[in-house]
Amino acid sequence: MKSFVPHGLRRLDNIRGDIYGGLTAAVVALPLAIAFGVASGAGPVAGLYGAIFVGLFAALFGGTPSQVSGPTGPMTVVMTGILVQFTAADPVNGAAMAFTVVMMGGFFLILLGVFGLGRYISLVPHPVISGFMSGIGVIIILLQIGPLLGHKATGSPLESLRMLPEMIKDINPYSISLGFFTIIIVYLLPSRINRIIPAPLLALFAGTAALLLFLPEGSVTTIGEIPSSIPMPDMPVFSLRMFPNMVKSALILALLGSIDSLLTSLVADNITRTHHDSNRELIGQGIGNIVAGLFGGLPGAGATMRTVVNIRAGGKTPISGALHALVLLSVVLGAGKYAKYIPHVVLTGILIKVGTDIIDWSFFRRLHRTPRTAVLLMFTVLFITVFVDLITSVAVGLVAASLLLVQRMADLQLKSIQAITEPGDESPLCEEAMSILRAAKGRILLYHLSGPLSFGAAKDMAQRLNMIDDYEVMILDMSNVPTIDFTTSVSIEDMIRGAQAEGHHVLLSGAQPVVRDILARRGVFELLGKENDFHRRLHAIRKAANLSGIEVGEASK
Template structure:
């Protein structure tokens, strides 16, 4: 693996700064996952190092993220805290991401519509905030969003005021920390240190307690048992969600560095990182937008910066783990609320009402499904609905583009023929690839727009590059209807692919005659009107 040392100074500065920023987030996300703060640190080290080494986005910083932790927290609750199965899911997710990269899936993940991405990201932000409300009030957080909401009235009736004030103070400090000081001491780390010192000397609040230090133990994957379905399902969600999260962050990095990332290589790097994370007892991770931005702004430009960030966290684990045991839960809850608020897509929410109403409804639906059902249902439903809406939109445009008026024609001769015989010749022009969405109403629209006295029906395929099965069957329906009403059906301007598709599926062309272009079909139609006996109805043959 070739490393770039030309930007070494900036990479060291960026990597160290990103590592400092990542420390409180890794601790907090590890706690939120249910696996403990050390799992968050191990995950940040493994994903951060190997995704940087093998990935396709040079300055990207990877590690635990809110979306991934939401999935892991749900899995932790479903498996009653069985860590071996959870780490198996993380390793499987990594293997799937490597497979995605080799199969070239990276280019397709970008096709998820923005309202779907906005909806599930905002939903994830809401879940993180909901799960941290009880810790802010001085209680353990119940597993699951619904359980947390149901427990909230109980928590409100028994507020631990010192805990709440500490958490809100942490949140306020993260938001109000001066930018001039943030260059030297990032806001989350400053709030973590201040909150921990305040609690240690003056407050009696719940703290993390003993945290393991030193090198991690290996956790080999465990297969079999009744819980494997949950493990595999979680692995698929983690793989898809982590891939999406990482590639979105890659786009942010591209915009800042004016570079271009390699999507499939990035998925391979993320997969290797997550595989190692599960192997050493770390939580799953992905490209982290905030940490990547911090790295780039601090001078990081190559993959060395991400590796340095991971080594900084490793040094912390080996030397400062005992100090982290005094960190209060309320402080981490305050930091996580900030993470949740940052994930919510406020920029889109503020202007969504000015955009298409359907996109707003789709975003809201995905958000609600994310919060109250699960992520895979939310994303799957959002993508399917968005695809159906797009097919419907394309179909409406294709049907609206059906033209049979002489004013539309460029040829003076064609226009003159239609003006003279407009009540006897019906010409329809199709544009673009006829889709199955338009095919359902194609026959109906042709029939409704055809004059009752029309004797010849011409379908012009000059602007149609391809037909699917639904469109071919629709043409057959038009042909059947034309014969039933004793009309001639001419096909014109077909490309070789359209000609072959119609002929193969129909066992012959479903028309009376076929012409190379519209003009030839119109002249033949005039001859038929002048002497119908010369044009018997029958199976189409080339003109």
């Protein structure tokens, strides 16, 4: 248990920077937490509770000292769908089941960390992550179309697009005016002012003031009062009928939370020149999400913008992340009653900025220099993310990326295969071996394999051999093959059987221990016979010369 004692509580050498970083991160997090809560359908307090509990426990138990966690755009998009799904299926207990899913997602995150799977998240190809995140950004923007025009938010991007003509016919001028006022602030606020007061917070205050001072009462909707008390925990609620969907939704949250958090951890590493602990970070995020779900808070993950703000303000240890959560808690307890004046459309403007920030613009700017397969993969994942669902997009992206990788590796493996009957200067043979092959005049085929061989190249490897039949003895040379997979072993067995069936002698040379073990399980050595298995290639070539009745002099004996 000692390894999970928060490091930040044992480090006080940066306390001043951590205090300033935590306060600054809290200022940035406040409007975002409220906006995410409203956007999710769970209410502003759910966003604040998520920022408080995920932020506190992920800081204390996570593996990235300077990281600030809380509700994020991607996690909010998923949570919105979860709330809609479960409240539609069970209006009475649906919301409770949705927050149970948040707890389950936290549990799965802990499992990912405990079993050391954090490092595998970094193996997700960049085009998949880019398309996934950009798709989430597009979803956030599309879902804000209704509120910006003065209508209720729709449940899906497709519905937003379908309802757009009707919404345009009935635009609320006060709503769209206040919305664009907010958008102008969050996009165009000069950086020197943004360093003093973050654009989202200024937009929140300015938009609320504009409503109270200049707009007619009731012209736009507001978020209502936030409870100013410490919440009571709610026990998990399960449904046997809905349990498979709960598990699926929890896995989506865990997968997205791990990607979101560990990408932010990499950003923090680049700025601070440190190295995070991926598995510990997942455990910390899991604990935070379990507690957040227990108290009715939104799921969260490492938040890139809040983390960068924290680091630039001086935050270096978990104290800053924990302080940011405590500051938000004090705001809820002391100023929750004033939140009722905040207009929905102001939060809409803030979320539109969040959506555009999530889109991977750097990928789009480099499209003309990016391989076509990567571009196609990115847009495929983006389209499926927006118009199908998140888990399908990641699954399709990973499968497609894996197939592309297998194809590229297979091409490289096939290029390394040499069918040698007349050795040239580039052949990997000693002088004696080359003299024997030259004397054989095509009767000895050295089928030289090189590098690790996998299922992608297995079929073509066998087909190449089938195209050669004018030889008497084949030497299957595996001297430079460190490993093979099961499919390759099957292909090698088929090659041997096929050659023997055609009346050819088959010898094997240079198989390394790992390769020998796999071939032995297939019974390849019984098929060959012990007398045809050689550890050295030259010995196999000498045996081939004897089988072909070749006299090559003393050097080839």
